Amino acid sequence: MTQDLRLTIAAELERTRARTALLTDAVDDTDLIRQHSPLMSPLVWDLAHVGNQEELWLVRDVGGRDPVRQDIDELYDAFKHARRDRPALPLLDPGQARAYVAQVRQKALDVLDRVRFEPDRRLVDNGFAFGMIVQHEQQHDETMLSTHQLRAGSPVLTAPAPPPSAAPVTGEVLIPGGRFVMGTDTDPWALDNERPAHTVDVPAFRIDAAPVTNAQYLAFIDAGGYDDPRWWSPRGWEHRNNAGLQAPLHWIRDPGGWLYRRFGRVEPVRGDEPVVHVCWFEAEAYAAWAGKRLPTEAEWEKAARWDPATGRSRRFPWGDDPPGPEHANLGQRHLAPAPVGAYPGGASPLGVHQLIGDVWEWVSSGFEAYPGFAAFPYREYSEVFFGGDYRVLRGGSFGTDRAACRGTFRNWDHPIRRQIFSGFRCAKDVA
Ligand code: AVJ
Ligand code: FE
Numbered sequence: 562m563t564q565d566l567r568l569t570i571a572a573e574l575e576r577t578r579a580r581t582a583l584l585t586d587a588v589d590d591t592d593l594i595r596q597h598s599p600l601m602s603p604l605v606w607d608l609a610h611v612g613n614q615e616e617l618w619l620v621r622d623v624g625g626r627d628p629v630r631q632d633i634d635e636l637y638d639a640f641k642h643a644r645r646d647r648p649a650l651p652l653l654d655p656g657q658a659r660a661y662v663a664q665v666r667q668k669a670l671d672v673l674d675r676v677r678f679e680p681d682r683r684l685v686d687n688g689f690a691f692g693m694i695v696q697h698e699q700q701h702d703e704t705m706l707s708t709h710q711l712r713a714g715s716p717v718l719t720a721p722a723p724p725p726s727a728a729p730v731t732g733e734v735l736i737p738g739g740r741f742v743m744g745t746d747t748d749p750w751a752l753d754n755e756r757p758a759h760t761v762d763v764p765a766f767r768i769d770a771a772p773v774t775n776a777q778y779l780a781f782i783d784a785g786g787y788d789d790p791r792w793w794s795p796r797g798w799e800h801r802n803n804a805g806l807q808a809p810l811h812w813i814r815d816p817g818g819w820l821y822r823r824f825g826r827v828e829p830v831r832g833d834e835p836v837v838h839v840c841w842f843e844a845e846a847y848a849a850w851a852g853k854r855l856p857t858e859a860e861w862e863k864a865a866r867w868d869p870a871t872g873r874s875r876r877f878p879w880g881d882d883p884p885g886p887e888h889a890n891l892g893q894r895h896l897a898p899a900p901v902g903a904y905p906g907g908a909s910p911l912g913v914h915q916l917i918g919d920v921w922e923w924v925s926s927g928f929e930a931y932p933g934f935a936a937f938p939y940r941e942y943s944e945v946f947f948g949g950d951y952r953v954l955r956g957g958s959f960g961t962d963r964a965a966c967r968g969t970f971r972n973w974d975h976p977i978r979r980q981i982f983s984g985f986r987c988a989k990d991v992a
Contacts, residue, residue, distance in 0.1 A: 563678055570673055570691040573964055577698045578666065580893065580962070581611060584705045587717040590655045598711040599645040600980050605658050606637070606647045607701045607708075612662035613637035615669055615694050618938075623690050624672035629665055640941060669694075684938055692750030692964070693938070699962035706893060706960040707980050709824055710811070716825030723895040723959070726833060726902030730771040730914045735991065736860070738765035741867040742874040743859055744931050745969045754943035755969040757933045758874075761859045768856055768864045769986040771901040771914045772922060773847065776832030778839075779819065781847050782808060792849040797842030800977050810838035810979045824896050833900040835920045835984045841952045841976035844923045844985040853987035858926035858971075860988055861955045865909060865916040866968040877968050878909035878916050884963045889918030892962045898984070899959070918961070920984030921954040921972060928953050928973035950975055958982030 585593060585608050593605040602610075613634065620626045635641055636650050653661055676685055684690045709718060739762065745751045746758045781787075787807050790798045800806070812830065813820040819830040839847075848854050856864070866874040875881055879888050888907035890899040898919040908914045916922070928943075928951040936944040951973040957966035960982050974981060 566678060566688050567673060570688050570695075571670065573695045574666070574669070574673075574691070577695050577702070577962070577964070578662075580702045581608065581662075581698060581705075583718075584702055584709065585655075585659075587709075588712070592712065592714075593655045594648070594652070596645075596648040597708050597713070598980065600978075601704070601708040601711060602644050602647045603652070604705055604708055605655050606650075606652055607705050608655075609633070609653045609658040609661055610637040610639070611698045611701050612658070612665045614697050615662075616665045618690050618694055619669040619672055620665060623676060623685055624668065626668060626672065629668065630661060633661075687749035689750060690938070693752065696750065696752070696965040699965040702893075702962065703958070703960040703965075703982075707982070711980060712825070714825060718824050718896060720894065720896045723890055723897055723899035724903045726900040727905050728902050730902045732770055733767040733989070734770050734864070734909075734911050734913050735767050736763070736765065736864050736867070736911060737869065738763065738991075741863045741872075743862050743969075748876065748967065748969060750964075751967070751969055752942060752971075753935065753937040754928075754930070754971050756935075756937075757931060759932055761863075763857075763859050763863050765991040766856070766860050766988050767991060768860065768913060768988045769853075770912060772835035772898075772920055772984050772986045773844075774832060774901055775819075775830050775834050775836050777851075778809070778836040778847060779830070779832070781850050784850065786846060786850050789850075792846040793842065794845060796976075797845055800840075800842050801846075804977070806840075806843065809836060809843070812838075831900065833902075835898045835901065835915070837898055837920045837958070837982050837984045838979045839923075839983060839985070840979040841923045841983075843979070844983075845925075848985075848987045851987055853989045855923060855925040855985060856988035858924045858953050858955065861916075861922065861924045862968065864911070864913045865956065868910055870910065875968060877907075878913065879907050884917060884966070889915070889957075890959045891918040891957055891966060893960050895959055897959060898982075916956050917966060917968070918957055919959055920956075921958045921961075921982055922956050923983060923985040924953050924955055926953050927951060928971070946973060952976045954981070954983060 680686045740760050743761045744758045811821050865878050930947050954972040
């Protein structure tokens with residue numbers, strides 16, 4: 562058992578580092594140290610930060626080993642320096658950063674070889690600290706993928722196109738009212754904000770069977786939705802005006818129709834793909850225009866996990882099996898959301914599609930603690946963000962790894978942000 566866990570962890574660490582290497586080796590040193598957007602760190606900061614977190618948690622805390630580079634902790638503490646200020650810091654250069662993460666990894670693997678997964682030591686029980694570090698690196702890999710999307714210049718990343726739609730998916734699905742279990746106590750690598758499991762009574766509602774597509778979103782644009790304050794909340798309208806919002810980020814208006822720039826390539830906007838790179842205020846306005854609303858976080862999770870046959874909450878819409886390529890568009894296997902209908906194998910029992918993968922889905926809820934929440938293992942992962950100006954995103958995107966995605970996983974960001982791979986679907990009350 563213990564040996565299986567050790568092998569699983571080693572494989573996950575290695576798989577994750579291969580992705581980090583892909584993202585950081587794809588560009589030259591100039592591009593690694595450059596800031597591609599004031600919203601993002603230089604890629605070389607993410608790289609060394611990933612190594613520094615691994616050093617803090619696996620080498621020093623779990624392993625009880627001496628620090629590798631205590632002197633750089635401050636540089637790579639995300640709370641000490643805002644992203645826009647990071648390029649000016651005396652950061653490790655690309656060669657030093659690569660050597661540092663490799664040195665830390667060697668020590669972490671040595672710790673893994675010797676660690677006993679004692680159930681009474683919560684940080685290591687079921688390999689939690691290792692799982693946390695794998696997820697942390699994958700989260701930064703997705704952040705680095707957003708940086709790649711913001712980067713100017715010719716393309717450096719390639720991937721096969723996502724699968725085509727197997728069948729059209731339209732309309733709404735009725736989710737019956739009643740109680741369901743939200744969150745988890747048992748998922749071994751679930752993070753603190755996903756805990757504890759608790760029962761929530763959710764009245765009946767309807768939810769879109771698929772994320773809102775570019776074609777649907779274009780109808781909102783063509784109907785003058787961006788210029789009509791009726792659809793926007795006061796804050797949303799103010800932001801729309803200040804930021805001059807007219808279309809999703811990365812869209813280009815062309816005499817022949819809308820185009821988007823994706824990882825350095827310009828392509829026509831595809832009508833059947835989920836819309837991506839919209840902020841929460843845009844999602845809110847679209848929903849109002851469509852005569853709908855965003856789902857609450859509890860509604861989203863009930864649609865994604867509740868099994869009407871057993872009353873149980875599943876790990877994923879399709880069941881408890883880990884995501885495979887037949888279930889969802891995850892892990893940067895493709896460099897775009899897949900068309901709606903591309904993953905019939907990933908649908909929920911009631912027929913809600915593509916809840917996992919493709920695009921993060923904004924929900925109406927702010928980021929709050931579940932009843933009985935306890936910060937673990939550090940307050941700065943979740944607790945310090947509760948009650949702030951954040952909205953929750955669910956389900957993961959094409960850039961989210963399977964290790965950092967499940968039916969209970971909670972992401973959050975400011976409602977104006979759209980450099981992330983964010984889309985949405987709508988819901989409405991049952992009349
Ligand atoms: C959960 C995606 C909001 O990237 O800010 C990374 C994850 N926390 N390092 C973020 C995280 C610390 C976090 N999000
Ligand atoms: Fe981090």
